[in-house]
Amino acid sequence: MNLQTIAEEFGVSSATVSNALSGKGRVSAELAQRIRERAQEMGYAPSPPARALRTGRTGVIGLVLADLSNPLFPRFARAVDAAAERAGYGVLIADSHGDVNAQTAALQRLVRRGADGIVVVPRRGTRVLELDVPLAVIDAPSTPGNTVCADHRGGGAALASRMLALGHRRLALIGANRDSNVQRERIGGISAALVAAGAEGRVVWLEDAPAPDFSALARAGVTAFLATSDLHALTVLTALQRAGLAVPGRASVAGFDDLAFSAAVSPSLTTMAQDVDAVAEGAVVALAARIADRAPPPEATVPMTLVERESTGPAPGAPPTTVLGQGDIR
Amino acid sequence: MNLQTIAEEFGVSSATVSNALSGKGRVSAELAQRIRERAQEMGYAPSPPARALRTGRTGVIGLVLADLSNPLFPRFARAVDAAAERAGYGVLIADSHGDVNAQTAALQRLVRRGADGIVVVPRRGTRVLELDVPLAVIDAPSTPGNTVCADHRGGGAALASRMLALGHRRLALIGANRDSNVQRERIGGISAALVAAGAEGRVVWLEDAPAPDFSALARAGVTAFLATSDLHALTVLTALQRAGLAVPGRASVAGFDDLAFSAAVSPSLTTMAQDVDAVAEGAVVALAARIADRAPPPEATVPMTLVERESTGPAPGAPPTTVLGQGDIR
DNA sequence: CTGTTAGCGCCTTCAT
DNA sequence: ATGAAGGCGCTAACAG
Numbered sequence: 001m002n003l004q005t006i007a008e009e010f011g012v013s014s015a016t017v018s019n020a021l022s023g024k025g026r027v028s029a030e031l032a033q034r035i036r037e038r039a040q041e042m043g044y045a046p047s048p049p050a051r052a053l054r055t056g057r058t059g060v061i062g063l064v065l066a067d068l069s070n071p072l073f074p075r076f077a078r079a080v081d082a083a084a085e086r087a088g089y090g091v092l093i094a095d096s097h098g099d100v101n102a103q104t105a106a107l108q109r110l111v112r113r114g115a116d117g118i119v120v121v122p123r124r125g126t127r128v129l130e131l132d133v134p135l136a137v138i139d140a141p142s143t144p145g146n147t148v149c150a151d152h153r154g155g156g157a158a159l160a161s162r163m164l165a166l167g168h169r170r171l172a173l174i175g176a177n178r179d180s181n182v183q184r185e186r187i188g189g190i191s192a193a194l195v196a197a198g199a200e201g202r203v204v205w206l207e208d209a210p211a212p213d214f215s216a217l218a219r220a221g222v223t224a225f226l227a228t229s230d231l232h233a234l235t236v237l238t239a240l241q242r243a244g245l246a247v248p249g250r251a252s253v254a255g256f257d258d259l260a261f262s263a264a265v266s267p268s269l270t271t272m273a274q275d276v277d278a279v280a281e282g283a284v285v286a287l288a289a290r291i292a293d294r295a296p297p298p299e300a301t302v303p304m305t306l307v308e309r310e311s312t313g314p315a316p317g318a319p320p321t322t323v324l325g326q327g328d329i330r
Numbered sequence: 331m332n333l334q335t336i337a338e339e340f341g342v343s344s345a346t347v348s349n350a351l352s353g354k355g356r357v358s359a360e361l362a363q364r365i366r367e368r369a370q371e372m373g374y375a376p377s378p379p380a381r382a383l384r385t386g387r388t389g390v391i392g393l394v395l396a397d398l399s400n401p402l403f404p405r406f407a408r409a410v411d412a413a414a415e416r417a418g419y420g421v422l423i424a425d426s427h428g429d430v431n432a433q434t435a436a437l438q439r440l441v442r443r444g445a446d447g448i449v450v451v452p453r454r455g456t457r458v459l460e461l462d463v464p465l466a467v468i469d470a471p472s473t474p475g476n477t478v479c480a481d482h483r484g485g486g487a488a489l490a491s492r493m494l495a496l497g498h499r500r501l502a503l504i505g506a507n508r509d510s511n512v513q514r515e516r517i518g519g520i521s522a523a524l525v526a527a528g529a530e531g532r533v534v535w536l537e538d539a540p541a542p543d544f545s546a547l548a549r550a551g552v553t554a555f556l557a558t559s560d561l562h563a564l565t566v567l568t569a570l571q572r573a574g575l576a577v578p579g580r581a582s583v584a585g586f587d588d589l590a591f592s593a594a595v596s597p598s599l600t601t602m603a604q605d606v607d608a609v610a611e612g613a614v615v616a617l618a619a620r621i622a623d624r625a626p627p628p629e630a631t632v633p634m635t636l637v638e639r640e641s642t643g644p645a646p647g648a649p650p651t652t653v654l655g656q657g658d659i660r
Numbered sequence: 661c662t663g664t665t666a667g668c669g670c671c672t673t674c675a676t
Numbered sequence: 677a678t679g680a681a682g683g684c685g686c687t688a689a690c691a692g
Contacts, residue, residue, distance in 0.1 A: 002669055013679050018671060028677060048444045049382035050669035053684050058379060060422070060443070065404075071590050073404040074395075078425040090443045092390070093423050095408045113390070113420045114378045231591055234564075238596040241571035260401050261561055261591060266568040332685055343664050348687060357662070380685030383668050664691075669684105676679075 001044055010035060021046075052114065060090040061287060062110030066103050066123030071231065071259045072276065076138075079280030080119055087288045089116070100126045107131055117287045119280075125179030134290035136283040140181035141301060148282035148300045150274035152182050155304030156189025156226075159254060159272045160201075162306060163224050167315035168252065169199045172217050174227035174236060176206045183228040186256060186272075190226055206232060215243035218251045223315040230255035230262045230271050237265065237311060248313035258307055267310030278302045331374055340365060351376075382444065390420040391617060392440030396433050396453035401561060401589050402606065406468075409610030410449055416611075417618045419446070430456045437461055447617045449610075455509030464620035466613040470511035471631060478612035478630045480604035482512050485634030486519025486556075489584060489602045490531075492636060493554050497645035498582065499529045502547050504557035504566060506536045513558040516586060516602075520556055536562060545573035548581045553645040560585035560592045560601050567595065567641060578643035588637055597640030608632045 003014040003021075010017070010031075020027045020035040021044075027035070052058045063080050065073050077093070084091045092115055096106035103123050108131075110118055117134035128137055128145060136147040163171060173190055175183045187203060194201035202222070204212045214225065214236050225240075227233035233255025240247055247253050247267055255262065258273035282300050289296040333344035333351075340347070340361070350357045350365035351374075357365070382388040393410050395403050407423070414421045422445055426436035433453050438461075440448055447464035458467055458475060466477040493501060503520055505513045517533060524531035532552075534542045544555065544566050555570075557563040563585025570577055577583050577597055585592065588603035612630050619626040 003671095004669080014669085015671075015680080016678060019678085022671085031677090045442050047383070047669050048442075049379045049388060050684090051671080052379035053377070053383050053668090053686090054670045054672085056684080063423075070404070071401065073407070074401075077403075077407065077423060078427060081423055081425045085439070090439075091423050093393075093407060093411055093421050095411045097408065109415070109420075112375055112378075231594060234591055235594045235596065238568065238571065241568065242577075242596045244574070247572075261564055264561060264565045266565065266572045333687095334685075342662095344685080345665080345687070346663055348685095349663085352687085354687095361662090377685050380668095381687080383670090383684090384686045384688080386668080662692085664689105666687105666689085668686090668688105671684095672682090674679100674681085676677100 001042060002047065006035065006039055006042065006044060009038065057116050057291075058114040059088060060092050060113075060115055061284070061291075062092045062094060062107070062113075062115035062118035064094050064096055064103065064106050064110065064118060064120045064122075066096045066121060066126070070121075072257055075276045076121060076280060079277045080284060082277070083281045083284035087284055089284070089288070096123065099123070100129075104129045107133075117291045119283045119287055124177055124183075125181070134287055136287040136290070136296075138279060138283050140185050141299070142185060143181050146299060147286050147296070148279055148302070149182075150279055151301045151303050152185035153189035153192075154301075155256065155272040155274070156186040156191075157193040158189075158304065158306055159226060159256075160190040160193035160197075162308070163226065163252065163254070163312070164193070164197050164199060166224075166252070166313065168224040169315065170222050171199065171201045171224040171226060172214075172222045173201050173203045174206065174212075174225060174232045175203060176228065176232060178205055178207065180228075186228045201226075206235075214239045215245055218243075218245050222251065224252040224254070224312070227253070227255045230257050230259040230269055233269055233271070233311075234261065234265065237267075237269065247311055250316060252312040252315070254312050256304075262307075263309065270309045270312040271307050273305050273307050275302050275305065331372060332377065333374075336365065336369055336372065336374060339368065387446050387621070388444040389418065390422050390443075390445055391614070391621075392422045392424060392437070392443075392445035392448035394424050394426055394433065394436050394440070394448060394450045394452075396426045396436075396451060396456070400451075401559075402587055402604075405606045406451060406610060409607045410614060412607070413611045413614035417614050419614070419618070426453065429453070430459075434459045437463075447621045449613045449617055454507055454513075455511070464617055466617040466620070466626075468609060468613050470515050471629070472515060473511050476629060477616050477626070478609055478632070479512075480609055481631045481633050482515040483519035483522075484631075485586065485602040485604070486516040486521075487523040488519075488634065488636055489556060489586075490520040490523035490527075492638070493556065493582065493584070493642070494523070494527050494529060496554075496582070496643065498554040499645065500552050501529065501531045501554040501556060502544075502552045503531050503533045504536065504542075504555060504562045505533060506558065506562060508535055508537065510558075516558045531556075536565075544569045545575055548573075548575050552581065554582040554584070554642070557583070557585045560587050560589040560599055563599055563601070563641075564591065564595065567597075567599065577641055580646060582642040582645070584642050586634075592637075593639065600639045600642040601637050603635050603637050605632050605635065 007014040020032040094106035096103035225236045254270040258271045262269040286296040337344040350362040424436035426433040584600040588601045592599040616626040
C-alpha cells in the first residue's frame with residue numbers, strides 16, 4: 001500500500017498523490033479531494049522509514065527518565081506520550097539507571113536510533129551532556145539549561161504558609177538527597193516561608209546516618225513534618241503511627257507529588273501536587289520548536305497545587321484557626 | 331557519513347562496505363578488516379531509516395502499558411527497555427489509559443509508527459485485539475494468548491503456606507478488582523492453600539461498597555491480611571495502625587509486588603515479589619522469535635519470591651513456631 | 661569467492 | 677495543473 005498504488009488507480013503519478021495528500025496545493029482541488037477519500041478508504045498510511053529517509057526526520061522523540069525508580073515516571077511517560085502524540089511525534093524511551101555515564105549512553109542510543117530530539121528528566125545533580133540534538137530538560141529552575149518544570153520553590157512556600165496558618169511553629173523538613181536540585185528548592189521554599197514567619201524549620205536528610213527518629217522529634221515538640229516526597233512522608237507517617245502518635249492529632253505530615261498511594265493510606269496524605277501534564281506539554285512544545293529550528297518559548301515554571309487531605313491539621317494546643325473550604329480533595 | 335563515503339575511500343562499491351561491516355563474509359577478510367577499522371575511526375553509524383526502508387524492519391518494538399495505575403509500570407518499562415536493548419531493539423511507548431478502545435488505538439498507533447512487534451501488559455479483564463503484528467502478552471496464565479508472566483497462583487500459595495506456618499488460621503484476602511486475572515489468580519492460590527490446611531480465608535473486594543473496616547475484622551478474630559497488591563496492603567496497614575492495632579503484634583499484613591514504598595514504611599511490608607526482569611526478558615525473547623518468524627518458546631511462568639519483612643509475624647496466641655533463616659531481605 | 665546493480669517509498673526539483 | 681526523474685542510505689539478489 002503505497003503512493004504508487006493509489007496513483008495507478010487514478011492514472012496519475014505518485015508525485016501528484018503525494019501533493020494531494022500533503023495538501024500543498026499543486027493539484028486541482030477536486031482531484032485532491034477524490035484522492036484523499038480513496039486513500040482514506042484504502043487505509044493508506046505513509047511509510048515512516050521512507051519519509052524519514054527522504055526528509056531526514058524520523059518523527060520520533062526520545063524520553064530519558066534518569067531515575068526510573070521515580071514513582072512519578074508513569075505519569076511523566078503518559079503525559080509526554082500524550083503531548084508528543086498531539087505534536088505528531090512518537091516516543092522512544094531509554095532508561096539511564098545508574099550514573100551520569102549511563103545517562104549519556106542513553107542519550108546516545110536514542111540519537112543513534114534516530115530521535116529528532118530528546119526530553120530529559122536528568123539524574124539528580126548531573127548536568128546533561130551537550131549533544132548535537134535538540135533537548136528539553138525537566139528539572140528545576142536552578143539547573144542550568146532547564147526548559148520547564150514545576151514551581152518547586154513556590155510549592156514549598158505555599159505548603160509552609162498553610163502549615164503556619166494551622167498554627168505550626170516547630171516543623172521538621174525531610175529531604176533524601178542533598179544533591180537533588182528539586183529537593184533543595186522545595187526545602188528552600190519551605191524554609192524561606194518559615195523563616196519569614198519566625199517559625200522553626202529543621203532540615204533532616206535521610207541520606208545521613210543514623211536514621212532519624214521521627215517519634216523522638218515529635219515528642220521533642222515538632223508538630224509538623226514536611227517531606228520533599230510523599231514516599232518520605234509515608235515513612236514518617238507510618239513511623240509515628242507505629243509509635244502510637246496520632247496523625248494529625250499529635251503531628252501533621254505532608255509530602256510532595258501526590259503519588260499513587262497518597263490517597264489510599266489512612267490518614268490520607270496531604271501533598272503538594274505538580275501538574276505533570278502541563279510540564280510535559282511545555283517540554284514537548286519547546287522541543288518541537290527546537291527541532292523545527294524555531295525559537296523555543298522561554299523557560300517556564302508551572303504552579304503546584306496543594307491537595308489537602310487528612311494527614312494535616314491544626315497544631316496541638318494552637319489557637320483554633322478558621323479552615324475555609326479545605327476539604328478532602330481526593 | 332554513509333557507506334558511500336567509505337566506499338569511495340577504498341575505491342569499492344557501497345555494497346562491499348556493507349558486506350564488510352555486517353560480516354556476511356562476502357569480502358576478503360583482509361579488506362573487511364581494513365574497512366571495519368576505518369568505519370570505526372570515522373564514527374560511522376548506519377542510518378536506521380535507510381535500513382528500515384530496505385529491510386522492512388524498523389528495529390523498534392512497542393510497549394503498551396495499559397494499566398497505568400499499576401505502580402509496577404516503571405519497573406516493567408525499565409526491564410523491557412533493557413531486554414530490548416540486549417536484543418537490539420528500541421522501545422516505543424504508548425499509553426492506553428482508558429478503556430479497551432484506547433488500548434486498541436495505542437496498538438494501532440505503534441503499528442503505524444512501524445513497530446516490528448509489541449509487548450502488551452493488557453488492561454484488566456480485556457482481551458488484546460488480534461492484530462497483524464507479532465505480540466507478546468504479559469498478564470496471567472489464565473489469559474488466552476498470554477506469553478509469559480509471574481506465577482501468581484504459586485506465589486499466593488507460597489505466601490499462604492508461610493502464614494499457616496506462623497500459626498494463622500483466620501485470614502482476610504484483600505482484592506481490588508474482580509475482573510483482574512492477576513488478582514483472581516493470586517487469591518485463588520492463597521485460597522487453595524488455606525482450604526487445604528483447613529484454615530479460613532475470607533475474600534474482601536475493595537471495589538464493593540461499603541469500604542471494609544479492617545480494624546473491625548481484626549477485632550473479630552482475623553490475624554492476617556493478605557492483599558493482592560502492596561498498595562492495598564498499605565491501606566490495611568495504615569488503617570490498623572491508626573486504629574491502634576499493632577502490626578504484626580495484633581495482626582500480620584502482607585502484599586504483592588514489592589513496590590517502591592514497601593521497604594520504607596514502618597513496619598516494612600512483607601511481600602511476594604515478582605521477577606520483573608525475567609518476565610520482561612521472556613516477553614522480549616518470545617517477541618523477537620515471532621518477529622523473526624521462528625517458533626516462540628512455549629508460554630512461561632516465572633516463580634515469585636517471598637520477601638519477608640517486619641509486617642508479618644506469629645499469630646497472636648499461636649504456639650511458637652520455628653523461624654528458620656527468614657530475615658529481612660531488603 | 662568478490663563485487664555490483666537495483667530498488668525499498670517518499671518528496672522535491674525541474675520540466676511540461 | 678501535473679508528470680518525470682532523481683536520490684535519501686541501505687542490503688537482497690544477481691553477475692562476474
